[in-house]
Amino acid sequence: xxxxxxxxxxxxxxxxxxxxxxxxxxxxxxxxxxxxxxxxxxxxxxxxxxxxxxxxxxxxxxxxxxxxxxxxxxxxxxxxxxxxxxxxxxxxxxxxxxxxxxxxxxxxxxxxxxxxxxxxxxxxxxxxxxxxxxxxxxxxxxxxxxxxxxxxxxxxxxxxxxxxxxxxxxxxxxxxxxxxxxxxxxxxxxxxxxxxxxxxxxxxxxxxxxxxxxxxxxxxxxxxxxxxxxxxxxxxxxxxxxxxxxxxxxxxxxxxxxxxxxxxxxxxxxxxxxxxxxxx
Ligand SMILES: C[S@@+](CC[C@H](N)C(=O)[O-])C[C@H]1O[C@@H](n2cnc3c(N)ncnc32)[C@H](O)[C@@H]1O
Numbered sequence: 072x073x074x075x076x077x078x079x080x081x082x083x084x085x086x087x088x089x090x091x092x093x094x095x096x097x098x099x100x101x102x103x104x105x106x107x108x109x110x111x112x113x114x115x116x117x118x119x120x121x122x123x124x125x126x127x128x129x130x131x132x133x134x135x136x137x138x139x140x141x142x143x144x145x146x147x148x149x150x151x152x153x154x155x156x157x158x159x160x161x162x163x164x165x166x167x168x169x170x171x172x173x174x175x176x177x178x179x180x181x182x183x184x185x186x187x188x189x190x191x192x193x194x195x196x197x198x199x200x201x202x203x204x205x206x207x208x209x210x211x212x213x214x215x216x217x218x219x220x221x222x223x224x225x226x227x228x229x230x231x232x233x234x235x236x237x238x239x240x241x242x243x244x245x246x247x248x249x250x251x252x253x254x255x256x257x258x259x260x261x262x263x264x265x266x267x268x269x270x271x272x273x274x275x276x277x278x279x280x281x282x283x284x285x286x287x288x289x290x291x292x293x294x295x296x297x298x299x300x301x302x303x304x305x306x307x308x309x310x311x312x313x314x315x316x317x318x319x320x321x322x323x324x325x326x327x328x329x330x331x332x333x334x335x336x337x338x339x340x341x342x343x344x345x346x347x348x349x350x351x
Contacts, residue, residue, distance in 0.1 A: 182255060334348070
């Protein structure tokens with residue numbers, strides 16, 4: 072069989088579909104873009120009849136094999152798009168999720184138009200939240216990204232450098248040792264309950280547990296974050312945090328109990344309650 076861009080994508084799509092990928096065509100295309108070092112998927116479509124060399128076929132086959140075993144595309148290609156920016160990722164750091172864009176959008180609504188704010192992103196991971204806020208507010212605020220994971224902070228540092236923005240990265244747990252007061256605290260914290268059967272197998276196998284799990288209830292991190300944040304925010308400052316399916320009611324209660332005002336819960340694009348906001 073003479074392989075071309077078009078027919079090899081078709082074949083890889085069939086294989087990945089059989090192996091349970093939920094987005095086999097997209098996966099097959101992204102892997103070929105990466106393998107052939109193309110700029111984007113448009114370039115694939117413009118070169119559908121281009122024949123592949125034996126070397127190119129073999130390289131692509133190796134990537135498809137990894138994906139077929141369940142490894143996320145972003146770990147294979149080493150990158151993931153978030154809010155239109157390209158973030159480096161690798162094992163040891165959570166892959167940015169599209170639902171987190173809702174958290175960033177809501178935080179930006181409250182930050183934009185202001186200058187000189189002190190903002191902290193708790194559990195920064197790849198740095199996707201802190202860096203996006205920094206880019207979209209033109210570096211007019213002091214932005215800090217904290218994480219307890221050294222591995223995550225290494226990746227965040229690379230992203231800060233690549234995307235050329237000023238984000239201070241600090242290794243600590245929650246807000247420990249950070250000198251407030253802050254105008255805004257933003258966080259996509261770990262919020263999955265230990266043993267939650269809804270977590271996909273490939274997420275469990277490949278992504279860092281420390282980024283996912285928060286005790287028996289899934290709310291242990293959020294409980295601490297909400298209390299600590301209230302202590303470290305300025306009057307009028309806000310906490311915006313992401314949470315998991317079915318946690319909206321508890322998050323609303325936790326925010327109110329801690330003394331936050333104007334507490335609201337926002338849905339993501341798929342209509343699920345996803346973000347909690349409270350003002351001190
Ligand atoms: C759900 S991930 C979010 C990563 C990134 N902000 C994103 O949205 O893609 C949670 C992050 O919190 C970090 N984390 C876990 N426990 C922490 C703690 N006690 N203090 C600070 N960060 C913590 C994890 O290492 C992980 O990077």
